[in-house]
Amino acid sequence: MATVITNLPSSKAGSVGHEVPRSDARVKLSGKAQFTGDIRVPGMLYGAVLRSPLARARIRSVDLRAALALDGVVAILTGADLMDMDPYYGHALKDRPIVAIDEVRFVGEPVAVVAASSLSVAENAVNLIDVVYASESPVTSLQAALLPDSPLVHTKRARPGFAHGLGQLPDPEGNVCYRYGFSKGDVSNDFVQAAVVVEGEYRFPAVYQYALETHSVVADHRGDEVTIWASCQHPFLVRQEIADLFDLDLDRVRLIVPFLGGGFGSKSYTKMEPIAVAISRKAGRPVRVVNRVDESMVTTRRHNMVCRMRTAASATGELIAREADFWLDTGAYADNGPRVTATAGDAAPGPYRWRSVRVDGRCVYTNTAPAGSYRAFGAIHLQWIGELQVDEIARRLQVDPLEFRCRNVLPVGGEVRAGAKPLDADLVGDLRKVAAAIDWGQPRTEGRGVGLSVGLLAAGAHPVSMATVRLGADAGATVLVGTTEMGQGARTAMAQIAAEVLALPSEQVVVRGTDTQYTPYDRSTGASRSTTVAGKAVELAARDVLAALEETAAAKFEVPLDRLSARAGGVTDGERWISHQDLIRARFGFAGGELVGHGMVQPSRGSGSFAEGPVFWEVCLAAAEVAVDPVTGVVRVIRTASIADVGRAINPQLIRRQDEGATLQAIGNALFEEMRYDPEGMLLNDTLLDYRVPSALDVPERMTCVIVENGDGPGPFGAKGCGEGAFAGVTAAIATAVAAAGVPMQELPMTPERVWRRIQTLGHPDREGEAS
Amino acid sequence: MKLPQFELHRPTSVDAAARLLADLGDDGSAFSGGTELLLAMKLGLIKSRHLVDLKGLPELHGIELRPGGVWIGAGVTHAEIEASPAVRAILAPLAVMASQIANMRVRAVGTIGGNLCFADPNSDPATFLSAVGARLRTWVRGESREVAPEEFTVGPYQTVLEPGDLLLGVWVPTPPPSANVVHLRMKIHERPSVTVAAMVEASHGEVVAARLAVGSVGPKVLQVDLGEELRGLGGSAYSSRVGALVALLAGSIPLLPERPESPEYQRHLVRVLSTRALEVGLAAATSSAGRPAQNGGGEA
Numbered sequence A: 001m002a003t004v005i006t007n008l009p010s011s012k013a014g015s016v017g018h019e020v021p022r023s024d025a026r027v028k029l030s031g032k033a034q035f036t037g038d039i040r041v042p043g044m045l046y047g048a049v050l051r052s053p054l055a056r057a058r059i060r061s062v063d064l065r066a067a068l069a070l071d072g073v074v075a076i077l078t079g080a081d082l083m084d085m086d087p088y089y090g091h092a093l094k095d096r097p098i099v100a101i102d103e104v105r106f107v108g109e110p111v112a113v114v115a116a117s118s119l120s121v122a123e124n125a126v127n128l129i130d131v132v133y134a135s136e137s138p139v140t141s142l143q144a145a146l147l148p149d150s151p152l153v154h155t156k157r158a159r160p161g162f163a164h165g166l167g168q169l170p171d172p173e174g175n176v177c178y179r180y181g182f183s184k185g186d187v188s189n190d191f192v193q194a195a196v197v198v199e200g201e202y203r204f205p206a207v208y209q210y211a212l213e214t215h216s217v218v219a220d221h222r223g224d225e226v227t228i229w230a231s232c233q234h235p236f237l238v239r240q241e242i243a244d245l246f247d248l249d250l251d252r253v254r255l256i257v258p259f260l261g262g263g264f265g266s267k268s269y270t271k272m273e274p275i276a277v278a279i280s281r282k283a284g285r286p287v288r289v290v291n292r293v294d295e296s297m298v299t300t301r302r303h304n305m306v307c308r309m310r311t312a313a314s315a316t317g318e319l320i321a322r323e324a325d326f327w328l329d330t331g332a333y334a335d336n337g338p339r340v341t342a343t344a345g346d347a348a349p350g351p352y353r354w355r356s357v358r359v360d361g362r363c364v365y366t367n368t369a370p371a372g373s374y375r376a377f378g379a380i381h382l383q384w385i386g387e388l389q390v391d392e393i394a395r396r397l398q399v400d401p402l403e404f405r406c407r408n409v410l411p412v413g414g415e416v417r418a419g420a421k422p423l424d425a426d427l428v429g430d431l432r433k434v435a436a437a438i439d440w441g442q443p444r445t446e447g448r449g450v451g452l453s454v455g456l457l458a459a460g461a462h463p464v465s466m467a468t469v470r471l472g473a474d475a476g477a478t479v480l481v482g483t484t485e486m487g488q489g490a491r492t493a494m495a496q497i498a499a500e501v502l503a504l505p506s507e508q509v510v511v512r513g514t515d516t517q518y519t520p521y522d523r524s525t526g527a528s529r530s531t532t533v534a535g536k537a538v539e540l541a542a543r544d545v546l547a548a549l550e551e552t553a554a555a556k557f558e559v560p561l562d563r564l565s566a567r568a569g570g571v572t573d574g575e576r577w578i579s580h581q582d583l584i585r586a587r588f589g590f591a592g593g594e595l596v597g598h599g600m601v602q603p604s605r606g607s608g609s610f611a612e613g614p615v616f617w618e619v620c621l622a623a624a625e626v627a628v629d630p631v632t633g634v635v636r637v638i639r640t641a642s643i644a645d646v647g648r649a650i651n652p653q654l655i656r657r658q659d660e661g662a663t664l665q666a667i668g669n670a671l672f673e674e675m676r677y678d679p680e681g682m683l684l685n686d687t688l689l690d691y692r693v694p695s696a697l698d699v700p701e702r703m704t705c706v707i708v709e710n711g712d713g714p715g716p717f718g719a720k721g722c723g724e725g726a727f728a729g730v731t732a733a734i735a736t737a738v739a740a741a742g743v744p745m746q747e748l749p750m751t752p753e754r755v756w757r758r759i760q761t762l763g764h765p766d767r768e769g770e771a772s
Numbered sequence B: 001m002k003l004p005q006f007e008l009h010r011p012t013s014v015d016a017a018a019r020l021l022a023d024l025g026d027d028g029s030a031f032s033g034g035t036e037l038l039l040a041m042k043l044g045l046i047k048s049r050h051l052v053d054l055k056g057l058p059e060l061h062g063i064e065l066r067p068g069g070v071w072i073g074a075g076v077t078h079a080e081i082e083a084s085p086a087v088r089a090i091l092a093p094l095a096v097m098a099s100q101i102a103n104m105r106v107r108a109v110g111t112i113g114g115n116l117c118f119a120d121p122n123s124d125p126a127t128f129l130s131a132v133g134a135r136l137r138t139w140v141r142g143e144s145r146e147v148a149p150e151e152f153t154v155g156p157y158q159t160v161l162e163p164g165d166l167l168l169g170v171w172v173p174t175p176p177p178s179a180n181v182v183h184l185r186m187k188i189h190e191r192p193s194v195t196v197a198a199m200v201e202a203s204h205g206e207v208v209a210a211r212l213a214v215g216s217v218g219p220k221v222l223q224v225d226l227g228e229e230l231r232g233l234g235g236s237a238y239s240s241r242v243g244a245l246v247a248l249l250a251g252s253i254p255l256l257p258e259r260p261e262s263p264e265y266q267r268h269l270v271r272v273l274s275t276r277a278l279e280v281g282l283a284a285a286t287s288s289a290g291r292p293a294q295n296g297g298g299e300a
């Protein structure tokens, strides 16, 4: 029976704060991990998608006869099959049909989907579909879309989606589908009074998230229910959207999410799921739809942007006013564009003590592939611009950029934006740490430049997450939580949190993928929220289990509850110890059973922290040193330092890997990644041969991640999220470093040719006259 | 984008392979490492239903040191060249050049023959081999022939070979003892955007012979013999003559249309890399006179 031990086991169990190895490393390295593309369901068909070759056209006719005649073709879906339903979806704006109806709006838009007995039959059938288009002249750039007489990409007024969360939708103006802005103070007057004003127009390119795994779905629609295996980041939001779209009960839509081969936002919200469900509905059998890379590149991307910004300072070195107007190209459908626009707007002022600010952002439709979320969206768009201007002002006032920032950044508790959570991070402390990490102020070699950047990103999304922890009779625990493991190590971190509370070794805690039928609700995996919000739910669920254990132990030891704590896989009152296993046995009176705990995070329940938006301000703070070759224009990133202001590091190793990954993506976004379109809206570089992503050869000589633990986060043990901040921070730091090397750039990526051209127009690396 | 069905043939002699390919005509393709071929087939750019595997032809394998140079079979991979002691012994820059091609996976299976026969303009070996005066040995309608690399390529993705013709290998002559070879490349995307190779032979700091090859910008490699122009020059006289010649060349070299980089920038790079290659070539030839050329290549 229950053994009570009086020489207490040592309590080295502590899991949080330790560099616990990734629980998914072994299955992934041995090739045994299951991804959506590995899934085979009995009776499954293979789907292939016919995509539009034109950016803007009316569909005159679709002839399926030859394709249907092909042996092995089971069904073909076109817009005509969607007449019995409301076929439009979109979580922000319900503007997108499952497949094109009567017209196409971008090159690559799905026009038909074939389900066949094999992929090659399906692909052959796609080639046999005869579509007659009447081409119209497309709107393929922001500039064209904003002309007063531009054709409209959408002529119908968009309806709000189920999760737009952006208040009253404004009246549409031309191709602008969403507008976000705010202002405070008297901007015009402050600019007149200012001693120094810097202004300019800046450009950010369209880039692809480039997760290794493309969008993959297997859908099985039968009767009034559907099961979907999908590479999606937000299974519960996809469930909701599919239920709405196909008029099914929520509990009849089941999403199963295995490992994701990377997400970075490209798999947030609904992507290829509606197509897969619709073709399965038509075929009456499960259908698998797996994108090729070139198809995923027209499924989602990052918004390209044009921004006009100006910043004013006083002669005594105070930043006083900023104005930003920007236009984000969201492509043919809004996708997450409205949210990206709002987040960009929030990032536009930067974390400074402004007297006045005016921000006006527009989300614009064009006839290009839809743009959505990508790691650090919004902040990455605006931070480099604001920080270049801050540097230029510091240069003109002959103040050290570090001191200039320290003097002007918001203090802890400062107002970032009216109505939002006050600043919950120590930016001056962070700035000094990152500067030390890059040897700020040390003499530099010729041709080198060092730059800093600081910004904030509204993180956490909507704080609604639940979790369940089951402690079995063998004292192993299982965590049910809806966070998607996409390479960030979420399952490891969740295991550590539960292990910490229950004083178990983290290997004894199992975390599996989401199955919405069994896994409790979690809003999403994105916005750096999982460890903070879902992690808090896991902590609460584990505490719920612990409470039950302690209840039994209290009766057993005949001590009050407050004398008890978890220790080394059991519970102790400080003198005696009993294992979880024995407590479960004692509780139920036989060798079985389990304890189940529930945890829930919701805005109204939070200790204030979850009640105010954002959940936390993610600090985007970094430094970089670059070498610029004035002859070829080649920029090399020599080293970087980033701040992971995480409140409490659940797993320092996972945090460093986040910042390293973000740093490499930042190098790609800053220096070479760019989707190029021809005037007809055709993507020119849809393979890795000409869309260059960062490789091992681009890794800087040194990447330092400074982990800051001030215990000031709303998450478990004082934690707050990370993983996106470094992306915006390092991108901006590379831009300020290149400027410090003498070449202030106003367009990303800073390709060799652009840098070379800039050097030509500057005449001399010792620049003058740029921003006026 | 799945690989279409095809039939694989595995001949064991050059003659059999050539005859098979001649019979198949457009329906057949020679198949070495497949790094270009299979990709092009997946993209539907090549529609051959028969692949004739050349890996079983002994004649196409091996790197051999022979009097006056080194013989490299068409089926030799970039990785083999990179690691070859024979190559390193007579022309180390060739090994360095091979080590910069693509990535480890492509170098492990991709062959020098496949590179030259595919005739992608963005080729390192094509440029390098032109500068060092290499000769390609081909098998044309049952006969063995020799051709200069810059004549082998007709234009982008086009060579002098007809269906049934094969590339057997490459003959690389040992450079004169006082010569130095420099290969430079600028890589902006996956493949090099500009490749430049120079061979400069000098005696007592003065040029005896010089050859420059510029590739990856135009439809084919441009090779120019600068011996006449530069002979006897050294020091600043050399530099200013090089400056003038290279400016002329960069301004007039034919460029491929529709590149991500502008013509202006490409010409600038041609000028910068050519100047650098010729300058380094002379400096190194002078400092290493009497020793085999050891100077490697570099990434701009």
Ligand SMILES: Cc1cc2nc3c(=O)[nH]c(=O)nc-3n(C[C@H](O)[C@H](O)[C@H](O)COP(=O)(O)OP(=O)(O)OC[C@H]3O[C@@H](n4cnc5c(N)ncnc54)[C@H](O)[C@@H]3O)c2cc1C
Pocket (backbone or CB within 6 Å): B029, B030, B031, B032, B033, B034, B035, B036, B037, B038, B054, B074, B075, B100, B101, B102, B103, B106, B109, B110, B111, B112, B113, B114, B115, B116, B117, B118, B122, B123, B124, B125, B161, B165, B166, B167, B168, B190, B191, B192
């Ligand atoms: C990702 C990537 C990066 C690359 N980067 C570079 C680079 O930086 N620099 C560079 O120079 N190259 C680069 N390449 C090209 C690379 O060098 C070639 O892919 C490789 O050498 C081709 O050899 P293979 O044996 O695979 O040819 P295969 O694909 O087998 O054949 C290519 C073509 O040549 C024909 N062929 C092959 N052998 C013969 C023969 N003996 N006689 C007649 N015809 C023949 C085939 O029929 C086919 O048409 C890159 C390629 C890739 C895929």
